[in-house]
Amino acid sequence: MPAPVAPAESPGRTTDGQPQSAIVLEDVSISFEGNTVLDGISFSLERGETKALLGVAGAGKSTILKLTMGLVKPDHGNIWVLGQEVSAMKEEDLFELRRKLGMVFQESALFDSLTVRDNVAYRLIEEGVPEDKIQKRVEEALRFVELEHTLNMFPGELSGGMRRRVAIARAIVDQPEILLYDSPTGGLDPVTSTTIIELIVKQRDVYHTSSLLVSHRLQDAFTMATHYFDRSKNRMVPVNGAPIDTRTSFLVLRDGKVIFDGSAHELATSRDEYIREYIS
Amino acid sequence: MELISPTEWAKDLVQAIQDWTYLAARSIGNIFRHPRYVSDTLQQADLIGVGSLPIVVLTGFFTGGVLALNAARTLEQYGSLSLTGQLVSISMVRELGPTLAGLMVAGRNASGMASELGSMKVTEQIDAMRALGTDPSKKLVTPRVVATIIMLFFLTIICDFFGLTGGFAVSQLGLHLDAHQYWNNAYQTLEFGDVIIGLIKPLLFGFLVATIGCYYGLTSRGGTQGVGRATTQAVVAASILILAVNYFTSQLLLYLLK
Numbered sequence: 196m197p198a199p200v201a202p203a204e205s206p207g208r209t210t211d212g213q214p215q216s217a218i219v220l221e222d223v224s225i226s227f228e229g230n231t232v233l234d235g236i237s238f239s240l241e242r243g244e245t246k247a248l249l250g251v252a253g254a255g256k257s258t259i260l261k262l263t264m265g266l267v268k269p270d271h272g273n274i275w276v277l278g279q280e281v282s283a284m285k286e287e288d289l290f291e292l293r294r295k296l297g298m299v300f301q302e303s304a305l306f307d308s309l310t311v312r313d314n315v316a317y318r319l320i321e322e323g324v325p326e327d328k329i330q331k332r333v334e335e336a337l338r339f340v341e342l343e344h345t346l347n348m349f350p351g352e353l354s355g356g357m358r359r360r361v362a363i364a365r366a367i368v369d370q371p372e373i374l375l376y377d378s379p380t381g382g383l384d385p386v387t388s389t390t391i392i393e394l395i396v397k398q399r400d401v402y403h404t405s406s407l408l409v410s411h412r413l414q415d416a417f418t419m420a421t422h423y424f425d426r427s428k429n430r431m432v433p434v435n436g437a438p439i440d441t442r443t444s445f446l447v448l449r450d451g452k453v454i455f456d457g458s459a460h461e462l463a464t465s466r467d468e469y470i471r472e473y474i475s
Numbered sequence: 476m477e478l479i480s481p482t483e484w485a486k487d488l489v490q491a492i493q494d495w496t497y498l499a500a501r502s503i504g505n506i507f508r509h510p511r512y513v514s515d516t517l518q519q520a521d522l523i524g525v526g527s528l529p530i531v532v533l534t535g536f537f538t539g540g541v542l543a544l545n546a547a548r549t550l551e552q553y554g555s556l557s558l559t560g561q562l563v564s565i566s567m568v569r570e571l572g573p574t575l576a577g578l579m580v581a582g583r584n585a586s587g588m589a590s591e592l593g594s595m596k597v598t599e600q601i602d603a604m605r606a607l608g609t610d611p612s613k614k615l616v617t618p619r620v621v622a623t624i625i626m627l628f629f630l631t632i633i634c635d636f637f638g639l640t641g642g643f644a645v646s647q648l649g650l651h652l653d654a655h656q657y658w659n660n661a662y663q664t665l666e667f668g669d670v671i672i673g674l675i676k677p678l679l680f681g682f683l684v685a686t687i688g689c690y691y692g693l694t695s696r697g698g699t700q701g702v703g704r705a706t707t708q709a710v711v712a713a714s715i716l717i718l719a720v721n722y723f724t725s726q727l728l729l730y731l732l733k
């Protein structure tokens with residue numbers, strides 16, 4: 196009998212088979228109808244880390260999240276999520292992995308014919324969790340986003356900001372290992388935006404979930420990098436020199452390429468003209 | 476309006492048929508795989524079966540009636556008015572029952588499926604479902620296909636029965652034929668082959684209606700307008716295919732059952 200072949204070393208997996216990074220993209224390209232949207236993108240997201248994806252509208256930020264979820268396939272390149280190569284998996288085999296991930300869509304994408312309760316409970320119902328447990332977990336998730344009172348309402352009856360918060364509740368109800376937020380503050384007023392950013396920071400600092408966050412408002416991403424969630428005060432407070440690592444980094448896309456990948460400080464002091472203009 | 480070259484058009488058509496075949500094959504394959512969405516299937520069955528009942532009953536009744544009316548005019552010339560039941564029965568069971576029930580369900584449910592799934596598609600609810608770990612093919616398509624096949628089978632039987640009743644009403648009230656003779660005639664004339672043909676067709680039609688409705692829904696794009704377009708196309712495609720498949724199954728089964 197031939198000796199078992201050791202698994203080839205891959206960027207998503209160490210030699211002992213343990214997933215190393217939460218997400219790894221390696222030389223990923225994709226085009227839609229002849230337009231190259233992403234052109235050789237590589238980056239990785241470590242466990243417990245949060246990365247903000249920045250770039251103008253149409254830069255391909257949402258596409259990166261969809262590629263990570265395996266909702267679309269790259270034309271070229273490899274994508275590893277929790278050590279599994281998403282880009283090489285069949286749709287049928289992806290459902291299992293997707294249950295470990297949570298995604299908040301740009302337009303929330305709530306099931307409009309289900310109540311808020313059934314939306315949030317969706318994953319638990321699918322997994323056959325007992326009814327009393329579902330009720331408890333749904334209430335917990337809705338309390339997290341401060342929307343306990345909307346349990347029996349339909350998504351159409353909620354405001355845009357409330358829908359976004361329900362979408363967050365739906366994504367976190369099962370405490371996924373990775374969260375993907377697509378423009379969670381897009382189109383919202385500053386007050387509601389801050390509420391949502393605070394929720395994301397809370398999720399980051401309380402549960403240490405790895406996450407990718409698309410944002411077209413740089414300010415939101417900076418707020419996340421410079422604040423942490425104080426559990427005793429139950430709100431978000433500035434780091435202000437305290438020895439706290441928010442583990443939040445930035446990635447800037449331009450013309451299908453990564454032009455920046457680094458910390459908030461590095462971004463603020465970048466010499467690149469485009470970036471200077473972008474952040475000013 | 477932009478013009479598309481014939482080769483482009485042919486390529487799109489081949490691609491569409493290929494995609495539809497894949498969706499249709501998976502919808503049947505899913506029946507043998509976990510998880511099975513029984514309650515979704517029952518809900519669809521209720522929507523399709525119970526919802527279409529009145530329209531199928533009325534269509535059957537009036538068609539049977541008009542068949543008897545026309546048959547009587549011809550048969551009278553040959554002095555064989557008593558064969559009215561036979562004519563109504565053969566036409567209803569073999570051709571009109573399955574076709575009419577199929578067309579009614581296509582109008583009501585292929586459109587309903589295309590618009591429901593289409594709206595879900597353009598608002599990213601389908602992607603959200605996939606992201607939540609649910610296979611839309613198992614959760615949305617298979618329950619609709621299974622429910623439509625089963626329900627159309629029974630709706631066809633009901634349509635046949637009410638067609639005969641409509642024919643009976645006309646022969647009783649208009650032509651004053653003997654009731655016993657009508658039913659006896661209608662029953663006696665049906666051969667095993669006729670019944671088989673009449674019961675295999677709704678299975679095919681149900682499969683067509685549901686897979687086409689789901690296919691157009693799941694491939695729709697371009698906002699609400701796109702959903703509207705998908706809905707119309709689904710009904711047109713399903714209706715034409717029912718009529719075409721009806722012709723060919725009749726041909727084939729008549730040949731096989733010879």
Ligand SMILES: Nc1ncnc2c1ncn2[C@@H]1O[C@H](COP(=O)(O)OP(=O)(O)O)[C@@H](O)[C@H]1O
Pocket residue numbers: 227228232250251252253254255256257258259
């Ligand atoms: N399914 C799709 N079909 C065709 N084009 C697409 C599709 N998804 C995205 N695109 C195109 O890819 C580009 C990037 O889209 P997206 O990732 O949504 O940008 P962003 O989220 O950065 O604003 C856009 O030009 C968009 O038109």
Ligand SMILES: [Mg+2]
Pocket residue numbers: 256257258301377378
């Ligand atoms: Mg986007």
